[in-house]
Amino acid sequence: MSAPASQPLDPMIPRQFRIEEAFAEVGSGEVYSWRLSPLDGEPLRFAPGQFNMLYQFGIGEVPISISGDAEAAGLVHTLRAVGGVTKAMQKLEAGEVIGVRGPFGTAWPVAEAEGQDLVLVAGGIGLAPLRPAVYCALRHRDRFNRVFLLYGTRQPEDILFREELEHWRAQLDLDVYVTVDRGGPGWHGNVGVVTKLIARGGFDPANTVAMACGPEVMMRFAVMALQKHGVAAERIYVSMERNMKCAIGYCGHCQYGPHFICKDGPVFRFDTLQPIFDVREL
Amino acid sequence: MDMLAAIKAEPFFEGIPEKELALLADCGEAGTFPTGAWLLRQHAPAKHFYLLTGGLVELKAFVPQRGVVTLETLGVHEPLGWSWLVPPYQWHYDARTLEPTTALVFDAVRLRHEMEADHEFGFQLQRRVIDIMAQRLQAIRMQSLDVYGLPGGAFL
Amino acid sequence: MSTPAILDRKDFDSLLGALRDRGHEVIGPRVRDGAIVYDTVDTAADLPEGWTDEHEGGHYRLKPRTDKALFGYVVGPTSWKKFLFPPQQTVFRATRVDGQLRFEPGVVDDHPRAFLGVRSCELHALAIQDKVFMAGPYADTTYQQRRESVFIIAVNCVEAGATCFCVSMDTGPAVGAGHDLALTEVINAREHYFLVEAGSNRGAELLAAVPHRGATEQEINAARGGVAQAAESMGRKLETEDIRALLLGNLDHPHWDEVADRCLSCANCTLVCPTCFCSSVEDSTSLDGGEAEHTRHWDSCFNQDFSYIAGGSVRASTASRYRQWLTHKLATWYDQFDSSGCVGCGSCITWCPVGIDITAEVAAIRASDQRRGDR
Structure with a gap:
């Protein structure tokens, strides 16, 4: 070289x-x-x-x-x-x-879940941005109570990092639950939306930090399910997406209400987005 | 196994008064099912109400030319079906365990009778089933949006 | 502020000469294509002597004045931002060499410039863009380089245009800060002079290099009176009380759709706006494929592509895009930059082809505020 x-x-x-x-x-x-x-x-x-x-x-x-x-x-x-x-x-x-x-951009506040349960909710390709948080939790596994990875995707063929998911589930202390919208021959796992995995619980809502990443609609339902299950908005983090050109806060493209996704996000604590999360075309 | 304690441990029954819980306990028993057990068969009379306490059950439909399609899987804390509460009290789909499964199994015929005799008891149970039906309907709508089929998710 | 001085009209060229002597390219108002635009000015003869501009919603015309005022107009379609934040610039050039990429930053044209004739609203706009481009976690170094060498000669407004509302935005008409020199033009049947006030040491030094004399109290009063008169004759008014909460509380207001029925989504308002700062990038390669260029150009939140992410645009409707522009300017700008993004220059009203009026749209929402409970 x-x-x-x-x-x-x-x-x-x-x-x-x-x-x-x-x-x-x-x-x-x-x-x-x-x-x-x-x-x-x-x-x-x-x-x-x-x-x-x-x-x-x-x-x-x-x-x-x-x-x-x-x-x-x-x-x-x-x-x-x-x-x-x-x-x-x-x-x-x-x-x-x-x-x-x-x-x-901002990071998943994994350390915030130390001494508590950590619930990672991924949808589709949204597992990719969450994977570094999984690695981080596994490297420092003793600092957390239970760690969940709840992952929903379209169909078994679309499951991302499949071997790694199986390894995490089998070898490591990680509660991995995968669900698909459409099953198929040879699929013996969960069929249904990822929010159902949240409803099945297993974590202590008052002592849980949750992080969700996926299509905006999926995150909306995931956050609703987490809140219904007792996880407060201040304990839920989501990763947002908008058009982006400069990534350093002055091209204007990634604005989402008052926020610049590139520097104030992409990871936001949900309560900071709550007032605008359901506004259309924002 | 203490049936009353098992019922009290289920979020589904949360908030039901003590007297009605005792009645429920009297109508039910704990069930254990191996992998591959058929819990529901299409068109069979819906004689039992299953509330799952562990394991995984798949709800299946037979579609000509496509074979058997899994509609949904159900697990811990989830009721299996509501046809026991809706005339003509027949299962619409098949359900089979995917892993060793445990459930609270209630006598649906007797439950229907008690619900009719005591509308307060009936209301308590019915509104919980409606909640489950609403959740399943929401879930199906979300699936129909096919959100993962469209590009989405952070930066990808 | 220094003691006010008087610069006679006949000595105006010496001011331009002194700027040039200090190495500045002087950029000021000129008449071109039926408008007053900012461009290189060599002598006072290049200035729009005897011209004024007529403004209304969707209407702009140059008209001859009855006097020979040099700065007898309000604001034109071009703001100063194009000199500091050029409509198009090269971010980098990339070349492929031995399987590697070489990145060469674009050349920044940062030669010293003097802005002549900057209005108070425009000074505020410069301060706002300074914050956008230089106060964040990363500075736009190209803007910074250009900005640092600018000498500013501001001009107080003694007449207001029909679309002006700087008084509402607290951005004029009197020049407050950010200038090196501030001029107030006084013209009547007998005399034609400029009251000159230095706003910086550089300004005082420049003033010292041109013929001037001390101002009498009467001369000072005449100049101040003109500015006061401009403040009294604002063409528009924007009620800013509680405006952030008003707009953010009305994101679902039906008025956005009503505006969208008129809005052409043409982006004129964002182009003439002196604070709008959005840009996009474009990539191209040379014909032989050996060199690629990454260029940055002005963009507008009115373009459908602006919010495109894989699968479609986030803001697909015109209503959502107009709402984005207006709520950004008047509401979320406070969250981002601690000020309004509007300086009340009225350019967006004048240059909107269908005369959409930011002051009227806010008033319409205020008149039918749909926030629940808190009003």
């Missing part, structure tokens, strides 16, 4: 990262992950829940949550090929270099 190019300190200028490994997570790669390493050798330190702006040469930039372990070497991102940039990125192979700006 040639000497790394020195990188400007300007937060609008990306750093170079090499794709060390690119692999399909779901199907033929509609959802895929990258393991990245910095060309300049300086690791990118982040907190669970934060995101980076990923840049593909000449194509553009997209905000993508970090899906890897904050306390392990390497940077892992999980992407869904759904827009122009993420579809182009799907074609990139190991060895290619992309630009990375970040990390940006």
Whole structure:
């Protein structure tokens, strides 16, 4: 490797990262992950829940949550090929270099659940931004009481990180419950919405910190179920999504009421969003 | 097993007065079912009301050309079906255990009789079933939105 | 504030000369394409002498004045923001070299500029954009570089336009702070002079370099009287009492749909607004694919793409986009930047092709406040 190019300190200028490994997570790669390493050798330190702006040469930039372990070497991102940039990125192979700006945004306050139950509620691809919180809880497992991962997705084929989920459930002290909207032959697990897993309980609502990530509709129902079960709004965190261009608070795109998702979020304590959460087209 | 204590431990019955709880205890018994047991069969008379206390049960429908489709799975604290409370008191779907399952099993014929005889008791039970029906309807609506089929979720 | 001085009209060119001597490109008002716009000014002859501007909702016309005032207009369609926050700029250029990417930041045109003829509302707008671009956890270094070298000669308003409401927003018409020099133009049958007040050491130094004399009390009063008269003749009024709670409490008000029936979603209001700061980015490559450019350009919350996330736009309806603009400007701006985002310049009213009037829309919501219980 040639000497790394020195990188400007300007937060609008990306750093170079090499794709060390690119692999399909779901199907033929509609959802895929990258393991990245910095060309300049300086690791990118982040907190669970934060995101980076990923840049593909000449194509553009997209905000993508970090899906890897904050306390392990390497940077892992999980992407869904759904827009122009993420579809182009799907074609990139190991060895290619992309630009990375970040990390940006607020983090899952995992430490807040120390001495209490931790309930992680994920919907669909929303498991990816929550995975760093899972890693964090598992690394410091003795600091928490029960730890739940409640995960709902569309169908068995779409289950993200399937082997890892099985490993967590079988080997580690993590209550993993997975449910799908549509079962199928060979599926012997739960069928139904993720909110039902919340209703089944097993955690102490007054001493629980909950974190939800997924489509906005799913989070709305998840929060309602958590509240119905007795978890206060001040103990629930959600991760929001809006269009984003600069990630540092001045392009204006990610506004959500008074908030800038890029710097005030993406992780918000639910009570701070409650007044606007149900306002349409905000 | 103390049936009254088991009933009191279920959130479903929370708030029901002591006298009615005793009546419920008198109408029910604890049941244990191995994996693969059929709890409900389509069109069979709905003679029992199952409240699950552990395990997992799948509610299944047979669809011509598609075979057996799992509509929903039910687990701890969840009632299995409401056809025992709605004429013609026949199960609409099949239900089979996916794992060893435990339940409180009530005599539905007797419950219906007691509910008719004592409307206060009937109201207490019926409003809990309505709550469950509302939750299931909400869940089905949420599923019909197919939220994971649309792009969504944080940044992806 | 220093002792007021008098600069005679005949000496005005020496002021421009002194600015140029200090290395500043002087940018001021000029008549072009039937409007008064801000551009490079070489001599006083370039200024819109004898012109005024007529404003109304969806209406702007230049009219000759009966006198030869240099600053006898209100505000034009271009605000100063285009010099500090250019409509288009290169964020970086990327090149592919040996399997790696080289990122080269865009060149920032930060040569010293002097803004001549900045109104009080515009000064407040500059202060607001300073906060947006420089006070957050990350500063926009390109804005900062340009901003730091700007010399500001403000001009007090002695006439108000029909769409002006700076008095309501507490942003004028008298110049308060943020300027190096403030001028007040006094013109009558006998005389034509400028009352000059320095707002900074740089300003005082510049004043010292041009012919001037001390102002008499009578001259000071004449200038102050003009400003007071402008304050008395505001064309519009916006009731700001409790405005944040009023608007955020009425997000479901039917009036948003009513405005949407008229709004063309054309984004004119955001382009002429001196505080609107939204931008987007675009990527392109050279024909041989060897070089890519990442450019940033003005964007508007009225564009449907503005809120696009995979699957669709969050704000698909015009009503939601108008609501976003207005509630941001007048309500959530307080949460974000501790001030209103509106300076009462009236440009959005004048340049709206269908004459949508921010003051009237707020009044309509206030007249049928739908908050429950708390009113």
